Amino acid sequence: MDKKDNKFKIIIVVFIILVIWLFIISVITLMHINSGFNYWVCNDHGSIADWVSGIGTIGAIMVGFHQVKVQNQLERARIIENKRPRFDVKSASALIPKNNVLAFEHDASRVKEIVEDYGDRYFKLQMTNISENIVYDLAVRFIYVNSEGKMQNDFFSFNGLKAREKLILIPTNHEYTIKPKRLIIKYTSSVGEEGFCDYNHFEKSKNFFEQPNYYFVMSNNKYMSGYEIGKMISKKSKQFKKLNFESKYLNNRFSFSEKGKE
Secondary structure (H helix, E strand, O other), X not given: OOHHHHHHHHHHHHHHXXXXXXXXXXXXXXXXXXXXXXXXXXXXXXXXXXXXXXXXXXXXXXXXXXXXXXXXXXXXXXXXXXXXXXXXXXXXXXXXXXXXXXXXXXXXXXXXXXXXXXXXXXXXXXXXXXXXOOEEEEEEEEEEEOOOOOEEEEEEEEEEEOOOOEEEEEOOOOEOOOEEEEEEEEEEXXXXXXXXXXXXXXXXXXXXXXXXXXXXXXXXXXXXXXXXXXXXXXXXXXXXXXXXXXXXXXXXXXXXXXXXXX
């Protein structure tokens, strides 16, 4: 139970106590200044103790409803957290059969030539969903220094990345001499949670991005947490604004069979 929840429960309890206290004071005051009210309370509608007991019952019901609501939110938070994907990104060698390929090239034969290269001529990335969870919407921002020494941003988009599925990304400038700097994955999980996976270090000697940072966007469910693998961020936060982006280009999608045909 977090601090916000404890604070909310304290406010509820204090509010109920204040209502009961004000009601008792009001009843006692009316009994002193109005004999008719005193007779009505004592003879027609039970004692003050009965009234206080009834109000206490109402308060208990309110607390019960709150506890049910909290339990439902906790269960929903657990489901959402268990549906979060994990990613692995590295420089790809030759194409693994039946991979989907995203590229800005329009010529399928040219794309086939690139994906069949073993990594000594062309640069391409292999992104894998290493979790058992489906990713519904996926967008990727790849930041790198191109072959002319200029910083470049490429954007990719994809729908429906299955568990353990691999995706090949071919940047606009795919010369092997490019220098990867950062890769940001923006996704929507199968239960509607928005999140980011931020890779900001590419280990050239090992040809893969390492030490990703995961960020999960806060929702109305305050019981969501990042645990030890990530951090919860608000859409109003500076971190969200730094990570968020819109896919600016419509990249082409290719799929090759085991024999290398489209």
